Amino acid sequence: MRAAITAILFLVLPVFCFSQQPNAPLKVNDYKKLTSYEELTIFVHELDAKSDLLKVEKIGNSVKWRDLYALTFSTTEFGKDTSKIKVLVFAQQHGNEQSGKEGALLLAKELLNPENRYLFDRIDFALVPQMNPDGSEANKRRNANDMDLNRNHLILTEPETFALHAFFDKFRFEVTMDVHEYSPYGGEWEKFGYRKNSDITVGTTTNLNVSKKLRRLSDKRYLPFILKYLDDRKFTSFEYCPGGPPDSGYIRHSTFDINDGRQSLGIQNTLSFIQEGMNGKDDSIENLQHRAEGQMTGMRGLLEFAYTNKDEIKRLVSAEREKLISGRSGEKISVQSEHVSNGQNLQIPLLSYYSGNDSVVTVHDYRPVVKSLYNVKKPVGYLIPVDRPPLMQWANSQSLKCVPFKNTGEYKIEQYMINHVDSIDFEGDIVANPGVSVREFPITITDHDYYFLSTAQLKGNMIVLALEPKSMLGLATYTKYAGLLKSWESFPVLRVVEK
Numbered sequence: 476m477r478a479a480i481t482a483i484l485f486l487v488l489p490v491f492c493f494s495q496q497p498n499a500p501l502k503v504n505d506y507k508k509l510t511s512y513e514e515l516t517i518f519v520h521e522l523d524a525k526s527d528l529l530k531v532e533k534i535g536n537s538v539k540w541r542d543l544y545a546l547t548f549s550t551t552e553f554g555k556d557t558s559k560i561k562v563l564v565f566a567q568q569h570g571n572e573q574s575g576k577e578g579a580l581l582l583a584k585e586l587l588n589p590e591n592r593y594l595f596d597r598i599d600f601a602l603v604p605q606m607n608p609d610g611s612e613a614n615k616r617r618n619a620n621d622m623d624l625n626r627n628h629l630i631l632t633e634p635e636t637f638a639l640h641a642f643f644d645k646f647r648f649e650v651t652m653d654v655h656e657y658s659p660y661g662g663e664w665e666k667f668g669y670r671k672n673s674d675i676t677v678g679t680t681t682n683l684n685v686s687k688k689l690r691r692l693s694d695k696r697y698l699p700f701i702l703k704y705l706d707d708r709k710f711t712s713f714e715y716c717p718g719g720p721p722d723s724g725y726i727r728h729s730t731f732d733i734n735d736g737r738q739s740l741g742i743q744n745t746l747s748f749i750q751e752g753m754n755g756k757d758d759s760i761e762n763l764q765h766r767a768e769g770q771m772t773g774m775r776g777l778l779e780f781a782y783t784n785k786d787e788i789k790r791l792v793s794a795e796r797e798k799l800i801s802g803r804s805g806e807k808i809s810v811q812s813e814h815v816s817n818g819q820n821l822q823i824p825l826l827s828y829y830s831g832n833d834s835v836v837t838v839h840d841y842r843p844v845v846k847s848l849y850n851v852k853k854p855v856g857y858l859i860p861v862d863r864p865p866l867m868q869w870a871n872s873q874s875l876k877c878v879p880f881k882n883t884g885e886y887k888i889e890q891y892m893i894n895h896v897d898s899i900d901f902e903g904d905i906v907a908n909p910g911v912s913v914r915e916f917p918i919t920i921t922d923h924d925y926y927f928l929s930t931a932q933l934k935g936n937m938i939v940l941a942l943e944p945k946s947m948l949g950l951a952t953y954t955k956y957a958g959l960l961k962s963w964e965s966f967p968v969l970r971v972v973e974k
């Protein structure tokens with residue numbers, strides 16, 4: 476008998492050893508310890524060494540010079556087969572939101588199982604498990620420069636966000652998802668008597684300048700799909716609903732700002748999402764297995780959706796991006812917006828602090844609609860003065876096409892005068908709201924005084940939102956660029972418009 480067992484082991488063991496991928500550190504540590512940067516680094520390189528499907532690419536560095544990794548999954552050379560759909564998922568911009576990273580590492584291992592191989596017949600997939608390793612090691616939200624990375628995607632001053640956008644620009648992913656956690660345990664909610672309790676919430680793009688067709692596909696097709704996908708796998712889920720509690724603050728869907736990981740890519744007409752898992756209560760370990768598996772399942776669901784709807788998504792993204800790239804000067808761009816009601820209440824699932832049971836609460840002050848308050852006409856482009864190096868640095872960090880300006884007289888050049896600087900409420904924050912008037916630029920422009928930034932590029936709508944003085948999402952709302960807005964002075968960036 477013993478001889479027979481030995482013989483079987485000899486037959487089975489070699490196959491078993493060679494095909495076995497290493498387990499994610501979280502599993503190795505029995506779900507009781509967060510994965511360190513060092514463990515992550517070893518794990519992803521082990522996966523790379525043992526798989527023909529996965530490659531580790533270093534896409535940049537953190538402030539403290541830790542590496543940022545993208546794991547690329549492709550049956551061919553990544554990004555080369557144009558018939559495939561390119562999907563990017565990135566996690567843990569906020570270092571204290573650990574389940575995104577842990578879920579991503581579980582997913583990396585999961586995707587190497589032979590039964591998941593079919594996905595890569597149609598998908599080239601890139602996974603960045605850890606955007607903020609410095610924050611993660613300290614279990615803190617911000618990076619080592621004390622910056623909130625998820626408010627940095629417009630100005631791109633941080634190496635982590637810069638690396639992500641350079642990577643995105645290289646492949647122009649068609650589908651993206653930014654993975655976070657939400658914390659439902661605030662004191663105001665406790666006073667209210669209920670708190671949010673969904674394992675996973677999912678948000679779509681809400682900025683009015685993102686393609687309407689892409690927003691519709693996200694809201695009408697992806698959301699129902701992913702909520703059911705999660706529910707079928709025993710994870711509770713709901714649409715991403717910040718704000719509240721309902722007795723003291725309104726509930727809306729995501730911000731319409733374009734400085735986060737979802738909307739900064741959405742504004743380039745990418746099918747783009749945010750996924751948030753529920754944080755642990757007292758520490759990041761609580762319920763970690765369920766939280767990480769929930770995040771992994773949500774990411775896996777995104778791949779399933781991209782696989783099933785590949786041709787439709789590719790066609791739509793390509794057509795909507797072509798509109799940006801070909802440039803449509805004169806179309807309306809909304810630069811100030813607000814969240815308003817659609818006359819309906821929201822039925823939101825919450826956990827009762829009194830009974831400890833899940834309940835459904837009716838929210839009366841529910842504002843799901845984003846309404847434009849102020850539009851501008853999209854110009855042909857903008858002129859950036861050469862004596863404003865920070866603006867040129869910004870354009871370079873965003874890899875914008877920018878050339879020295881030669882005035883052929885073909886276009887009209889407009890200048891804004893800042894008459895006064897008021898303020899406007901933006902999702903509870905106060906931002907500058909200048910009163911402006913427009914005049915034709917009176918002085919002849921000498922060649923090489925300005926750089927010309929065309930709006931006929933993939934980031935064309937982003938450029939308008941960044942450079943219009945009345946934009947509540949614009950560069951002038953950031954401390955670094957606050958000097959752009961001065962009462963009784965002209966705005967230094969000029970508009971180039973059709974005559």
Ligand SMILES: [Zn+2]
Binds near residue numbers: 625655
């Ligand atoms: Zn977050």
